[in-house]
Amino acid sequence: MTAYDAIVLAGGAAKRLGGADKPAVRVGGRPLLDRVLAACPDAGTTVVVGDRRPTARAVTWAREVPAGGGPLAALGAGVRHTSAERVLVLSADLPFLGADTVAALLAASAREGVEGALCSDEDGRDQPLVAVYRGEPLRRELACLAAEHGGLAGLPLRLLTRELTLCRVAAGPLASFDCDTWEDIASARARIREHGTVLDEWITAVKEELGIDLDVDTGLLLDLARDAAHGVARPAAPLTTFLVGYAAAKASGEGGGPEAVAEAARRATALALRWADENGTP
Structure with missing residues (x-):
């Protein structure tokens, strides 16, 4: 630049x-x-x-x-x-x-x-x-x-x-x-409330409000929220994404990092899928 x-x-x-x-x-x-x-x-x-x-x-x-x-x-x-x-x-x-x-x-x-x-x-x-x-x-x-x-x-x-x-x-x-x-x-x-842009606008606003300078894969987090909601229970979605953020910050120091978020999200997604697989299994 x-x-x-x-x-x-x-x-x-x-x-x-x-x-x-x-x-x-x-x-x-x-x-x-x-x-x-x-x-x-x-x-x-x-x-x-x-x-x-x-x-x-x-x-x-x-x-x-x-x-x-x-x-x-x-x-x-x-x-x-x-x-x-x-x-x-x-x-x-x-x-x-x-x-x-x-x-x-x-x-x-x-x-x-x-x-x-x-x-x-x-x-x-x-x-x-x-x-x-x-x-x-x-x-x-x-x-x-x-x-x-x-x-x-x-x-x-x-x-x-x-x-x-x-x-x-x-x-x-x-x-x-x-x-x-x-x-x-x-x-x-x-x-900014149109379907194609509202999530990006909202995430940008939240990061600025909280003083967070971190680029993460929002699609990965949305997939995690979906899997937690469907495989466990609807209230599990926001709680799981919060815990992923907390784990990422703890793993990589203050502020975390995109790699730590992605790793925590992958592990939580795998857990949600394992949980879902047990439904109806003796």
Whole structure:
């Protein structure tokens, strides 16, 4: 992964949300801001431009002057705290942004002859707040704009992007989905409950809530829960999966590990199957 810093713009009046604190609005039980921060955990420095609030991981705080001065002023405030060759720039209202999109932007920004890469949505519209910019050209153009206009407050982002040589990365259908209205929030909340994604969303939320950084085979655990429920009794499913986690942590030290979980799950599954085989056996 290319070294990079990240700037997340979390200010703004959120007028279409009735002035609500948009970065703190929850989707899938997690604030929008934390969902965005989860997409760039390996950033060298992560700067959040906006009012201070609790976050799932440590960040550097900054504020544009004047407050509410718009995205370019916020970007100018955030970039002062960065030093990496590349700067990831995101808005704080992207519930479905993933690390895969960040990686694609970083890779595209490394191409020869470009000064950055930004997402292009399904309709071909540029998304300058889902982008990676090379640090030196970004700082140069921000300084030029500030000098030309007497500051950055109130200036549109297109004044920056039109001066940079940027390539486009076609985002997935949801990567650049942002939440500007309560209808958008409702849509995002409904999407994460869809059958194909709800388990991944739930497991991610639980791991973040509990401070667990562990990738395990959830299919293996679900199979174990099924076998315990069918072969023993329905209440055995949650109790067995809890005991597997406890055994894995005990076996491999604090926090456990994916291999320990898999081994404990295999042994518990074998026991559940042996238990089931005894049904009706004299």
